[in-house]
Amino acid sequence: MSQTSAGDQKYFLPRAGLEPLVGILRQRGYTVLAPTRRDEIIALAPVESADQIARGVHDHQDGGRYRLTQADPEVMFEYGPGADSPKRYLFPPELPLVELRVRGNRFIPTSQPPAIAQYAFLGIRACELAAIKVQDRVFGLEGQDTLCADAAEYYRRTRRRALLIAVNCTRPGGTCFCASMGTGPAATEGFDLSLTELRDGFLLTVGSQAGAALGAELDLRAPTSAEEGLAEMKLAAARAHMPRHLDTRGLKERLEQTIDDPNWERVAARCLSCGNCTMVCPTCFCFTVSDSSGLTDGVYGRTRRWESCFSHQFSYVAGSGPVRSTIAARYRHWLRHKLCTWQDQFGVSGCVGCGRCITWCPVGIDLTEEAQRLGRHVPGAGAVPIPKAGGTKEALP
Amino acid sequence: MIQHVADMDYRPPPGMGGWLPVEATIVNIQPENFNTRTFTLRFVDESLCESYRFEPGQFNMLFVPGVGEAAISISSSPYQIGALDHTIRMVGAVTRGIDRIGVGGIVGVRGPFGRGWPLHKLAGKDVIIVGGGIGLAPLRPLIHWLLRHREQCRRVVLLYGCRSPEDRLYAAELEAWSGRSDLDVLVTVDNADEHWTGPVGVVTNLLRRIKVNAEQTVVFVCGPRVLNRAAAWNFLQLHVPPAQVYVSLERNMNCGFGRCGHCQYGKHFVCRDGPVFCFADIADIFAKEEI
Ligand SMILES: Cc1cc2nc3c(=O)[nH]c(=O)nc-3n(C[C@H](O)[C@H](O)[C@H](O)COP(=O)(O)OP(=O)(O)OC[C@H]3O[C@@H](n4cnc5c(N)ncnc54)[C@H](O)[C@@H]3O)c2cc1C
Ligand code: SF4
Ligand code: SF4
Ligand code: FES
Numbered sequence: 001m002s003q004t005s006a007g008d009q010k011y012f013l014p015r016a017g018l019e020p021l022v023g024i025l026r027q028r029g030y031t032v033l034a035p036t037r038r039d040e041i042i043a044l045a046p047v048e049s050a051d052q053i054a055r056g057v058h059d060h061q062d063g064g065r066y067r068l069t070q071a072d073p074e075v076m077f078e079y080g081p082g083a084d085s086p087k088r089y090l091f092p093p094e095l096p097l098v099e100l101r102v103r104g105n106r107f108i109p110t111s112q113p114p115a116i117a118q119y120a121f122l123g124i125r126a127c128e129l130a131a132i133k134v135q136d137r138v139f140g141l142e143g144q145d146t147l148c149a150d151a152a153e154y155y156r157r158t159r160r161r162a163l164l165i166a167v168n169c170t171r172p173g174g175t176c177f178c179a180s181m182g183t184g185p186a187a188t189e190g191f192d193l194s195l196t197e198l199r200d201g202f203l204l205t206v207g208s209q210a211g212a213a214l215g216a217e218l219d220l221r222a223p224t225s226a227e228e229g230l231a232e233m234k235l236a237a238a239r240a241h242m243p244r245h246l247d248t249r250g251l252k253e254r255l256e257q258t259i260d261d262p263n264w265e266r267v268a269a270r271c272l273s274c275g276n277c278t279m280v281c282p283t284c285f286c287f288t289v290s291d292s293s294g295l296t297d298g299v300y301g302r303t304r305r306w307e308s309c310f311s312h313q314f315s316y317v318a319g320s321g322p323v324r325s326t327i328a329a330r331y332r333h334w335l336r337h338k339l340c341t342w343q344d345q346f347g348v349s350g351c352v353g354c355g356r357c358i359t360w361c362p363v364g365i366d367l368t369e370e371a372q373r374l375g376r377h378v379p380g381a382g383a384v385p386i387p388k389a390g391g392t393k394e395a396l397p
Numbered sequence: 398m399i400q401h402v403a404d405m406d407y408r409p410p411p412g413m414g415g416w417l418p419v420e421a422t423i424v425n426i427q428p429e430n431f432n433t434r435t436f437t438l439r440f441v442d443e444s445l446c447e448s449y450r451f452e453p454g455q456f457n458m459l460f461v462p463g464v465g466e467a468a469i470s471i472s473s474s475p476y477q478i479g480a481l482d483h484t485i486r487m488v489g490a491v492t493r494g495i496d497r498i499g500v501g502g503i504v505g506v507r508g509p510f511g512r513g514w515p516l517h518k519l520a521g522k523d524v525i526i527v528g529g530g531i532g533l534a535p536l537r538p539l540i541h542w543l544l545r546h547r548e549q550c551r552r553v554v555l556l557y558g559c560r561s562p563e564d565r566l567y568a569a570e571l572e573a574w575s576g577r578s579d580l581d582v583l584v585t586v587d588n589a590d591e592h593w594t595g596p597v598g599v600v601t602n603l604l605r606r607i608k609v610n611a612e613q614t615v616v617f618v619c620g621p622r623v624l625n626r627a628a629a630w631n632f633l634q635l636h637v638p639p640a641q642v643y644v645s646l647e648r649n650m651n652c653g654f655g656r657c658g659h660c661q662y663g664k665h666f667v668c669r670d671g672p673v674f675c676f677a678d679i680a681d682i683f684a685k686e687e688i
Contacts, residue, residue: 259682
């Protein structure tokens, strides 16, 4: 889909226009995935009506902490991302790849390739668009494999059919640092439509031809200059109040020198190696394909599941056990992969600054703090205190 | 210009990169030692027998339905068309599963994967091959290749170490190689028996018995981690340039084609960027623990 340059076409979409938008998408065969309020978190889930989209709530996120509180019932998207991300749908946590029977000396596939859904993501954030872009690289969006059962092929097909309607963040979550990573709080590319919430509607930006076609079916009007100005102000405020910060200048080069850093041991003393950070991370791509056998029907299954580099079996080698046997080694691998070696592998940072790994870490380990500390070690001086990062927690009203 | 197998296209044949492995019959099982056997596989699909090519040092993912897959080096000569050897040590679920299947049964194959030994680096060089234990398996296709292209390089030396004389892989072939004038073979064992007349001790001790012309030497190493380290270290001490030392590494593998993340080694995916690495490319992490 060819993307026209963002910002060219701006419109005003009244709040009441969301319902028809959902309707049109559903009519076109999309499963509409939007943030919903479920089990006291914001979860990306299929909706049939705009009424099901979470509204009137604020989220409060901090290291190891996530709460929703009641807010003005009229506001819709004043919360940050929950644990979920589009990754759950484009790269599902569990995907049956193939089932087979053994007949004589042949393997007979008894399953169809996984069905490819048609998703419209409504209300995803700039950092999530950035994460999709990262996974586009990881899975080689432009590539082509012969079998749909290939790990990347499912992603590519689902991704190519997906429609992305972004919402710009006017109230960043407490663990966000997208401004540092250059990914948010406003979506600048990679979307079909983007929305900035105003008092009684949205400033809508068209980002692609598919988005323009969709916009043509909506009840849009030209925005007033006051509306455009307000949207800008809200986004500038969000940027200014970004609660966390990561100094990315020279970060990769600094992290390259950190293999022997004493700070890994310090983190390891707190890290439970639970793998939450990798499960919630919208860019982590590791998986394990495991085999099963139907005891009675003779059908063997191969299933792909998310895997975490924090698990024992991840690096397990027969005879000598896990290569990364210590938590320090696993945390080191994880952080260096996200912020350093990912760039060697895929040409982008593996972190988009969404803050999920901080929020969902049961002990509240903050990678922005850890990354600041690393590589500043003076030999013989032991672990050094962390230089004060810019910004404070939960700065917005 | 060396004409070698690596000039061919090594992309896995269609279908073999996905998750449905292709069927191969176990046509022979050759015992090597108490827990290692060489399985000769023949694709059920005859056309694949003809078209399948690999590079010495590459591996296949061997599949046992309902059990799993294991990365196993191809251990036969690249010129042996139609039948592929895999020398397997029985250590866990998949490897024992293959053993249970027996001659006439079928296993699944995906591959070949990875980058093998850099055959284009050998012209006019002395080649020193260092293997330990099961590590001889991925070196065997290399040796077969070298014997076919013997005129391309100068000396070829094989240093091989294992626990005891009975633990030697390819014992008959080692004997035959020892008798050749164009190949220097030195085998050492940790524990000798009364019939053993060769050297005893770790394989790096054998270095004292050969003359290393550092600048002119290319080294290929595959063994357990301690051996890889010791061998690389010894050759670097002898001033063999880091760009001429190659090591084949082992990591947990699940996909074999650079997607599952399991085999990461710093910035490298061992299944895709290796398993054979040039020391110069991994010098920053090779000596580090738990990377
Ligand atoms: C490039 C490469 C080449 C290899 N070549 C040979 C060979 O020629 N002969 C041989 O006997 N062995 C070889 N190995 C080691 C072999 O892969 C393991 O012994 C085997 O995977 C163990 O599987 P298992 O199911 O029997 O053991 P389990 O202990 O049951 O292992 C469970 C699973 O963990 C993974 N795993 C465990 N150990 C390893 C390992 N060392 N490497 C990769 N994945 C592992 C596999 O997916 C395996 O199925 C090679 C490994 C690599 C990486
Ligand atoms: S590493 Fe943490 S902050 Fe960065 S993208 Fe992943 S979950 Fe978000
Ligand atoms: S951080 Fe760990 S789980 Fe995430 S992609 Fe890297 S290796 Fe995989
Ligand atoms: S084995 Fe899957 S990435 Fe290397």
